[in-house]
Amino acid sequence: MVDAHRTFVIVGGGLAGAKAAETLRAEGFTGRVILVGDERDHPYERPPLSKGYLTGKETRESVFVHEPAWYAQADIELHLGQPVVAVDRDAKAVRLGDGALVQYDKLLLATGAEPRRLDIPGTGLAGVHHLRRLAHAERLRGVLVALGRDNGHLVIAGGGWIGLEVAAAARGYGAEVTVVEPNPTPLHRAIGPELGQLFADVHRGHGVRFRFGARLTEITGQDGMVLAARTDDGEEHPAHVVLAAIGAAPRTALAEAAGLEMADRAHGGGIAVDASLRTSDPDIYAAGDVAAAHHPLLGLRLRVEHWANALNGGPAAARSMLGQEVSYDRIPYFFTDQYDLGMEYSGWAPPGSYDQVLLRGDVGKRKFIAFWLKDRRVLAGMNVNVWDVTEHIQALIRSGASVDTDALADPATPLGAVLPHP
Known part of the structure; x- marks a missing residue:
């Protein structure tokens, strides 16, 4: 039985929003959960759009986060094909495109990002x-x-x-x-x-x-x-x-119009949130591509546009909305599949942040791990056609410790043995 005295509204019908709704129910929230998405399709995952679905290896049905019937079964109120046009923080309400006002006790903005447009002649042509x-x-x-x-x-x-x-x-x-x-x-x-x-x-x-x-x-x-x-x-x-x-730009128009704090555009923009994914308004949260979160481990504000951030950020925001202690410190992670090359990347090492790229394995055969290091500390790792090593790579990053680079480069040395032990 849904308790109508508390209402949590989620704006954004992507992976982050859908996983947040799922987590609210899994954590025992009995109030109303309203999920509003401006697309008519049920929430879906985006990686297949440029991978399996685009190549024809996956079906259309495989991209959806949940079966359509799940939402009703979980008492999630869906408003699909319906944009949110305004957030009224004083009234604690969102206005839908059809003019309806929806009150909230807590609000999650998971509005994602949109593709950047070419600003050149000819973009209006078919094709x-x-x-x-x-x-x-x-x-x-x-x-x-x-x-x-x-x-x-x-x-x-x-x-x-x-x-x-x-x-x-x-x-x-x-x-x-x-x-x-x-x-x-x-x-x-x-x-x-x-x-x-x-x-x-x-x-x-x-x-x-x-x-x-x-x-x-x-x-x-x-x-x-x-x-x-x-x-x-x-x-x-x-x-x-x-x-x-x-590239893509975070969809921040709603948040900006509502007066929420924004992250510096020079560093990716987005809605500024703390480590609990709370915005400058204590009753509004943000997750997924649109959120620029303070990362407790990396010590900087970071906006990550990849699948894993939506998968994990939505549930983290949901727990935070419920009043649980949350410190969202997931290591950034993404993956790609191109031809016969499969790759996973963990960490954060933009150009200029590292002083060495160390390779472990056979690059010629495209079966290796690359590590980005600064002062012998692992900032990031990318495993190419080498599997089941993400946990070790992320542990090396989390440790923040100097490593033996000879051992790190040696495929005969287990990665677990490279990790400094107390």
């Missing part, structure tokens, strides 16, 4: 795509199939994770692919030039062309259709389809 939502992936999958069938050309603006995963999917269908990236390697800001070059080599081995140090300046077309993409180095690249994969 210019973004990839963030299930509807985007459905359209793009059909487009990639057609490109492969017709030997068509795809130009991707951006050599980040989304750009590379779509490039791999497109080559799997047989499409011609060119990636335009302003940095000297793909994934430059994510994993640095040392390992970025590895991903460039992998994709070149599968026929992908790269234009590094360049940006798109114009998309040209005829009769409303894409014909080519021009870059600032004076080149023109044939294109039937263009994908903008230049």
